[in-house]
Amino acid sequence: MEPVDDASPAVSTGPAATTSGRDLRALPKAHLHLHFTGSMRHSTLLDLAxxxxxxxxxxxRNEWPPQLSAADEKGWFRFQRLYDLARSVLRTEADVRRLMREAAExxxxxxxxxxxxxxDPSGYGARxxxxxxxxxxxxxxxxxxSEHTGVGIAVVIAANRTKHPLDARTLARLAAKYxxxxxxxxxxxxxxxxxxxHDFAPAFSIAHRAGLLSVPHGGELLGPDSARSCLNDLRARRLGHGIRATEDPALLERIAGEEVTLEVCPASNVSLGVYPTSADVPLRTLLAAGVPVALGADDPLLFGSRLLAQxxxxxxxxxxxxAELAALARGSIHGSSAPPELRKQxxxxVEDWLATTP
Incomplete structure (x- = not known):
């Protein structure tokens, strides 16, 4: 596969963004599921490397985006190794600022x-x-x-579930400080x-007392039991992915009733082998159940598509x-931590967008 030049922010969106309906670029939306290193442009990765x-x-480099699967731990290890390699190109303060500026652009x-x-600051602290x-x-x-682009930007500090829960408490105290x-x-x-x-519940209690949203990943690789544990043990108000809650009707009803927003990332679901094709991602099942959904891109650097492509x-x-796409955009805005007056605006x-002529 020839490498794709994604120096332009329109990478992997294609002409469908403006055909067969209103321009999706003009649809106001919030992006709630994007990882720091994973937000990097491929062209920037090559430059910094x-x-x-x-x-x-x-x-x-030459066969980007990589062919991935997380169906087993070996597949996840390969995915994590590629992510760690990408993170290793961030060596200077200027690199970090470039990544953030380009992500906002x-x-x-x-x-x-x-x-x-x-x-997860612990992945970068040593450097x-x-x-x-x-x-x-x-x-x-x-x-x-944010000042450069006009996009409001907030930070979610995340612990690593492969590390000891005490490390998570350290990060929770750091998050609470900010x-x-x-x-x-x-x-x-x-x-x-x-x-x-359950072992991470004390860390999330620290964050909860500080008024921070609980936004763990769950309900993807391990299915509905993982999502349920995030609700019960971590008091999740949003779930990273959560897509396999569709396999448990009672859980799906609970998520809808409690208005827990699911950060659904179709491209990563397919790339990591959770579903065989985009058509198999049960997006319509979530919407039919009344579940608040915010589409996310997860790690565009590894999955090859950004938010607009979702x-x-x-x-x-x-x-x-x-009208349904506008509802998704509303869900992302409502599920965000943006100030109420901005969410209302x-x-x-979104209604103005929907009122325009296609």
Whole structure:
């Protein structure tokens, strides 16, 4: 496969973004599921790898996007190894600021009004003077990028479920320190098959007391039991993925009733082998059940598509009309941590979009 030049923020969206309906770039939306390193442009990865003499495998250079699967732990290990390699090109403060600025530029180009970007500072602290110093850098980079693009940017600090729960408590205390100062939530990421969700409850209690949203990953690789544990043990108000809650009607009804937003990432579901094709992602099942859904891109660097492509897929593959796509955008705005007055303004802009002539 020839490498794709994604220096333009319109990468992997294609002409369908503006055909067969209203322009999806103009649809106001919030992006609630985007990982820090995974937000990097492929062209930036190549630039920084060359600048810092980091050797990349063909799957990240000439055969991008990589062929992935997480159907077993070996597949997840390969995915994580590629992510770690990509993270290793971030060597300087300028690199971090570039990544954040470009992520914000890409969001602005795709109609995002608000971005909540997720990061585990412990993966970067050794190179950037510790987890507190790195968090300071990310938050300042987010502030500058927001001023540059007009996109509101907040940070979710996430623990790693493959590490000890005590490490998660350290990160929860860090997140709590920055509550109200740019950090809006606390998450739990990495391979769902590792760790026990209940063991991370004390960390989430620390974050909850600080007023932070509980936004763990769950309900993807391990199915509905994982999603249920996130609700029961971690008091989740949003679920990263959560897509396999569709396999348990009672759980699906509970999620809808409690208005827990699911951050659904169709491209990553397919790339990681959760579903064989985009058509198999049960997006319509969620919508029919009344579940709040916010589409997300997860890790565009590894999956090859950004947020706009998820909306394009919802239109082209799942047959969602513009009213249903507007409902998805409203769900993303409502599920965000943006100030109420901004959420109200953006929701009105969604109605304005829907009122335009296709």
């Amino acid at each position: 060359d600048e810092h003499d980091v050797r990349l495998p063909d799957s990240l 890409d969001e602005a180009a795709e109609g995002s009004r608000w971005l909540e970007i997720q990061v 950037f003077g510790g987890i507190t110093a790195f968090t300071d850098l990310v938050l300042d980079a987010a502030r500058v990028a 509550a109200g100062r740019g950090v809006v939530g606390f998450g739990l990421s990495n391979d769902e098959r590792r760790g026990t969700i 909306y394009t897929t919802a239109r082209a593959t799942h047959g969602l009309d513009d 953006w929701a009105e802009e």
